[in-house]
Amino acid sequence: MQPMGEEEHRFTEADLEPSPEERSAARRMLVERAATTAGVLAAGVWAGGLVALGFCAAPFVFRMTPAPFSGDAMGAAFARFDQIALGSAVVLLGAEVVRTWAARRHGRTVTARVRRFAAMLLAAMAAYMGLILTPRINDLHRAGAQRGQGAMGAELEQLHQRAEKVSQMELLLLTAAVALHVFTLGARRPEDEEEDEVSAPLPPGPRGEP
Numbered sequence: 001m002q003p004m005g006e007e008e009h010r011f012t013e014a015d016l017e018p019s020p021e022e023r024s025a026a027r028r029m030l031v032e033r034a035a036t037t038a039g040v041l042a043a044g045v046w047a048g049g050l051v052a053l054g055f056c057a058a059p060f061v062f063r064m065t066p067a068p069f070s071g072d073a074m075g076a077a078f079a080r081f082d083q084i085a086l087g088s089a090v091v092l093l094g095a096e097v098v099r100t101w102a103a104r105r106h107g108r109t110v111t112a113r114v115r116r117f118a119a120m121l122l123a124a125m126a127a128y129m130g131l132i133l134t135p136r137i138n139d140l141h142r143a144g145a146q147r148g149q150g151a152m153g154a155e156l157e158q159l160h161q162r163a164e165k166v167s168q169m170e171l172l173l174l175t176a177a178v179a180l181h182v183f184t185l186g187a188r189r190p191e192d193e194e195e196d197e198v199s200a201p202l203p204p205g206p207r208g209e210p
Helices: 021-063 071-106 110-142 151-183 190-194
Strands: none
Touching: 021 071, 021 110, 021 151, 021 190, 071 110, 110 151
16 A cells, blocks of 8 residues: 555656756757857868968969969968868857857866867967968068068078978868867766856765765
8 A cells, every 4th residue: 555645656758857967968968069060060171271372282383373473373372271170160259159158077187178278279370370370461462472582582491391390280270170079079978067066065863874
């Protein structure tokens, strides 16, 4: 017999439904996966463009096309690509904001912080390349400067070398960013939604005693 005052619990379909905490964890996981996908795609587009332009097209264009046509052509190509890089940087930063919100306490790890720092450093490099280096290089090309000839040519050579170094650093950081995005993506659990709750002491009684 059932003790008085206790009702028999009957198993229903409602018992199979996820709890509010489980639904919240699933939504956050979905949002984090979407942000991770956007960040990885942005980094992939950026890195692919660097390889295609800086390491494949540029050496052959400058070698096989006479000046000033080679400089004008590659200058226009890099100016267009800088816009893509800046857009990719914005997507990367946006992905970090979304992932930080969705991850909650899991976003406070060392690897997550390194990933966010890499995204900010990449954005700074994209701005430096697109707003300072490339416009100055194109101005020198339009002024008739040739690498290694005269004062303007010396400046042009220096800027080209600096742009190559920045591009190499960007490629390394982009590879690291993709790896960090993948390795820091974990499953959200219902208990993660209770991160702000403070553990209180157990009430007095048999259950509160060791």
